[in-house]
Amino acid sequence: MPILSGYAADFSQGVLVTLELSVLGWVGALLLGTILTALRVSPIRTLRAVSAAYVTVFRNIPIPVQMILFVFGLPVLGIQYSLFASAAIVLVLYTAPFVSETLRAGLNTVASGELEALRALGFAPGPSMVHIILPQAFGTVVKPLGNVLITMIKNTSVAALVGVADLTFTSNKASVDQAQPFIIFGGAAVAYLVIGLVVSRLVASLDRKAAFSR
Amino acid sequence: MKNLRFLAPVALAATLVLATTACGSPEAAAPSSPTQTFPADSTMSKIQQRGKIIVGVKFDQPMFGVKNPVTGQMEGLDIELAKLLAKDLTGSEDNIQYIEAITANREAFIQQNKVDAVVASYAVTDERKKAVAFEGPYLESGVSTMVRKDDTSITKADDLNGKPVCTATGARAAQLLPTIAPKATLTLFGTYSECAQALKQKRVDAVVTNESLLFGLMDQNKDEFKIVGDYLASEEYAIGSAKDDTAWHDYLDTFLKKIEDNGDWKKAYDKTIGAVRPGDVAAPKITL
Amino acid sequence: MTTVTLFDKPGPRARKRHAVMEVLSLAVLGAAGFGVYRVLDSHGEFGAAAWQPFTQWGLWKLLAEGLGNNLRAAGVGMVLSLAFGALLAVGLLARRKAIRVPCRIIADVFASVPLLLLLYFTSLVLPSYGLKLSDFWFLVIALTLYSSAVIGDLLRSGILAIPNGQTEAAQALGFSGLRTMQLVLLPQALRSMSPALISQMVILFKGTALAYVLGGYLELLRSATVIGTYYSRSLLQAQIVAAVVFMIINIALGAVAVAIERRERRRQGTLPSPDQVPEVMAEVPAG
Numbered sequence: 139m140p141i142l143s144g145y146a147a148d149f150s151q152g153v154l155v156t157l158e159l160s161v162l163g164w165v166g167a168l169l170l171g172t173i174l175t176a177l178r179v180s181p182i183r184t185l186r187a188v189s190a191a192y193v194t195v196f197r198n199i200p201i202p203v204q205m206i207l208f209v210f211g212l213p214v215l216g217i218q219y220s221l222f223a224s225a226a227i228v229l230v231l232y233t234a235p236f237v238s239e240t241l242r243a244g245l246n247t248v249a250s251g252e253l254e255a256l257r258a259l260g261f262a263p264g265p266s267m268v269h270i271i272l273p274q275a276f277g278t279v280v281k282p283l284g285n286v287l288i289t290m291i292k293n294t295s296v297a298a299l300v301g302v303a304d305l306t307f308t309s310n311k312a313s314v315d316q317a318q319p320f321i322i323f324g325g326a327a328v329a330y331l332v333i334g335l336v337v338s339r340l341v342a343s344l345d346r347k348a349a350f351s352r
Numbered sequence: 353m354k355n356l357r358f359l360a361p362v363a364l365a366a367t368l369v370l371a372t373t374a375c376g377s378p379e380a381a382a383p384s385s386p387t388q389t390f391p392a393d394s395t396m397s398k399i400q401q402r403g404k405i406i407v408g409v410k411f412d413q414p415m416f417g418v419k420n421p422v423t424g425q426m427e428g429l430d431i432e433l434a435k436l437l438a439k440d441l442t443g444s445e446d447n448i449q450y451i452e453a454i455t456a457n458r459e460a461f462i463q464q465n466k467v468d469a470v471v472a473s474y475a476v477t478d479e480r481k482k483a484v485a486f487e488g489p490y491l492e493s494g495v496s497t498m499v500r501k502d503d504t505s506i507t508k509a510d511d512l513n514g515k516p517v518c519t520a521t522g523a524r525a526a527q528l529l530p531t532i533a534p535k536a537t538l539t540l541f542g543t544y545s546e547c548a549q550a551l552k553q554k555r556v557d558a559v560v561t562n563e564s565l566l567f568g569l570m571d572q573n574k575d576e577f578k579i580v581g582d583y584l585a586s587e588e589y590a591i592g593s594a595k596d597d598t599a600w601h602d603y604l605d606t607f608l609k610k611i612e613d614n615g616d617w618k619k620a621y622d623k624t625i626g627a628v629r630p631g632d633v634a635a636p637k638i639t640l
Numbered sequence: 641m642t643t644v645t646l647f648d649k650p651g652p653r654a655r656k657r658h659a660v661m662e663v664l665s666l667a668v669l670g671a672a673g674f675g676v677y678r679v680l681d682s683h684g685e686f687g688a689a690a691w692q693p694f695t696q697w698g699l700w701k702l703l704a705e706g707l708g709n710n711l712r713a714a715g716v717g718m719v720l721s722l723a724f725g726a727l728l729a730v731g732l733l734a735r736r737k738a739i740r741v742p743c744r745i746i747a748d749v750f751a752s753v754p755l756l757l758l759l760y761f762t763s764l765v766l767p768s769y770g771l772k773l774s775d776f777w778f779l780v781i782a783l784t785l786y787s788s789a790v791i792g793d794l795l796r797s798g799i800l801a802i803p804n805g806q807t808e809a810a811q812a813l814g815f816s817g818l819r820t821m822q823l824v825l826l827p828q829a830l831r832s833m834s835p836a837l838i839s840q841m842v843i844l845f846k847g848t849a850l851a852y853v854l855g856g857y858l859e860l861l862r863s864a865t866v867i868g869t870y871y872s873r874s875l876l877q878a879q880i881v882a883a884v885v886f887m888i889i890n891i892a893l894g895a896v897a898v899a900i901e902r903r904e905r906r907r908q909g910t911l912p913s914p915d916q917v918p919e920v921m922a923e924v925p926a927g
Contacts, residue, residue: 181650181658184665198890199883200846203861210546210865211879213553215683221539221555288752295754299853301539301546310760311540314522319765327753334752412856421866422698454856543855545869572869 145312145322152308153329159226159294159304160333164287166230171237176267178242189238197235201296204228209300225297233290240286244279245271277348284341288334305329388441395600399441399468407434408453408467408592414568415625416473419452426450430471432620433490433591436611437469437604459483462592469604470592473564476640485597486640487604488590490617491625494583495525496563498570500551501578506558508581512536518547518556525560528584548573560584563629570628579630590640609638685876693871694881703878706863707885713776713859714845717783721844722830722837724784725791729829730821732796743792750789755847758782763854775857783844790843794836798829835904838897842890849886860885 177189196204205228209221219227248271256266276283298307309326313319390396399405409417409430417430435445453461453472461467462484475493476486499506506512512533519525521540529536539556541547547559548569559566563579570577591604611617612635621633650658684690693699731743750758759782766773766781773781802825810820830837851857858866864882868875 202849
């Protein structure tokens with residue numbers, strides 16, 4: 139396949155960009171999602187409202203819309219980042235609400251008796267949150283969080299909308315230029331499939347460990 | 353189907369009503385007062401009898417043929433030429449029916465006689481010459497470079513080296529650039545309006561594509577951009593018509609010559625593309 | 641959705657502390673809001689020039705046309721993917737391996753590939769095989785490929801959750817396997833999965849915005865961009881209007897999903913206590 143030889147370098151570069159976006163997006167989304175959850179369960183009404191409003195807004199605006207708005211709309215206000223950074227930021231903004239909702243569902247599974255026990259033992263709210271509740275909540279949500287992660291990896295493709303040369307973008311470009319769309323898109327599909335499989339394996343083994351420690 | 357037969361008179365009546373109301377609409381009411389006479393079975397006289405000319409134009413190409421999505425008005429050089437054509441044949445520039453021609457269906461429209469002529473920033477190529485007849489050219493153009501108005505660092509193709517340059521995925525420019533300016537970094541978007549945004553926001557320093565498209569971007573972003581340097585590749589726009597209709601072809605050529613001579617072409621040009629293209633441009637020689 | 645705050649009623653000292661924090665966070669929120677307002681205002685985003693185009697009826701018509709295209713594509717895509725999803729579910733439950741394994745592969749591949757890749761695929765590959773379809777169908781086919789795979793798996797697990805006795809009863813009544821599926825199992829699976837199916841509808845609707853990449857397909861996000869090209873002063877405004885419209889429709893669809901789930905649980909006598917979170921939305925992260 140001599141036509142495709144030039145594509146191999148682009149392809150691996152594309153995979154790399156997709157992976158970078160995935161890692162950056164996930165770290166950011168976990169951080170922001172945890173903060174949102176903490177705000178959501180805080181005793182301060184304003185903070186709860188802020189968190190709820192954020193989740194409602196950013197979860198319900200489609201990610202392509204957020205991406206275009208961020209890259210082509212916000213520079214009007216002088217807010218402008220590189221295309222790659224913009225894509226990563228939007229990925230975080232969009233994914234964090236899903237992380238937060240999942241964590242909150244996890245928090246609700248921690249038995250209320252346990253909370254009473256903690257109080258009886260004299261734990262302050264903050265430390266008991268950090269040391270006891272959150273680890274348990276994370277344990278029960280490993281699998282659903284894994285699903286959020288897998289969806290987010292697919293969503294990294296939306297970066298192609300703003301010209302970030304990820305796997306989806308390079309596949310499209312190569313197909314347009316080289317007229318071998320079946321092989322090229324097939325290759326990209328396999329790459330996404332492999333990434334997804336590896337991640338779900340990792341999640342499954344992590345889930346087993348979490349279940350064991352529970 | 354049998355039990356639907358009773359619907360036939362109803363359908364007929366509905367068609368009649370529609371037809372009469374259509375005749376009554378102001379669009380077709382403009383007086384048809386032909387200034388010239390043609391042989392009875394020629395395309396020209398058919399158009400005169402019909403009372404209007406059917407023209408395939410672009411609906412989405414600013415400065416050439418664009419239907420303003422907000423006001424619904426047709427605008428552009430192609431539209432102006434079509435109006436002149438309608439006036440020449442039927443006496444009024446309002447006797448036109450516009451049909452949207454997209455790049456992919458222009459030959460088919462002509463071959464199937466869906467349109468009398470295509471005036472749709474139609475670039476002459478050998479491939480297309482096999483399928484349709486061309487009249488003109490009425491404009492010379494090509495792949496060009498657009499930069500920010502205050503940018504003096506890019507004046508020719510060579511200056512693009514080392515600069516971020518924007519074009520659309522699949523565009524001819526995307527293939528041309530690596531040979532012309534190998535050190536330019538390409539940013540590819542789906543459409544050119546994104547390229548224009550990126551140029552404005554200084555994400556890229558130049559947009560390279562067909563000049564016709566650049567005109568549209570310059571029109572939409574008044575006083576922000578300018579076109580610099582020579583064409584990276586050139587092309588000519590012409591009217592397209594049915595291949596075997598020589599009388600119609602000759603008429604169209606004569607018409608183009610006439611408007612180029614009497615200044616109508618210049619007026620149409622100044623009103624549209626002349627507003628964004630620098631310098632004084634003479635009408636191209638009619639060669640097709 | 642009421643929220644448990646995890647800790648029980650605060651004492652007088654904690655209440656005082658909370659009151660102070662409440663005031664503080666309100667102040668911070670207010671300051672942040674004012675900051676955003678200042679940034680917007682200093683760029684004239686509230687000015688008449690930016691909003692003037694919105695007084696034209698044609699502009700709203702353009703936006704409505706775009707939204708109509710999103711809704712149409714999502715609707716047609718949903719109907720098609722319900723049909724193909726049901727077929728796929730039957731295939732996934734087939735006893736013969738020769739049917740089951742290919743169906744499993746199809747379901748896994750199309751569910752794990754990004755929708756945008758599928759859209760690029762349909763819009764590039766189908767025409768090169770002589771299928772001259774409109775952008776609308778490229779979008780609908782991409783949506784259907786993805787969504788059928790997801791719905792197929794949903795219906796499969798919905799069917800598996802139905803007690804085996806029902807199949808046995810249907811067979812005792814002389815129903816063939818296919819009739820059992822069609823008359824007994826699928827309707828129940830559709831019903832029990834309806835909240836998840838509506839979540840899938842939200843995902844589809846969000847996905848239609850990807851048709852922006854086709855350039856020539858006028859969906860809502862593209863409408864906003866088109867407005868921006870004619871009134872460059874109003875680009876941000878048009879985009880925000882589009883975003884808000886998307887948001888409102890998705891919130892409404894989400895509310896429908898929650899309401900249906902409530903009704904479903906009440907019907908089955910398992911209504912959650914009010915402080916329990918409805919899990920539909922949390923379970924199915926939207927794409």
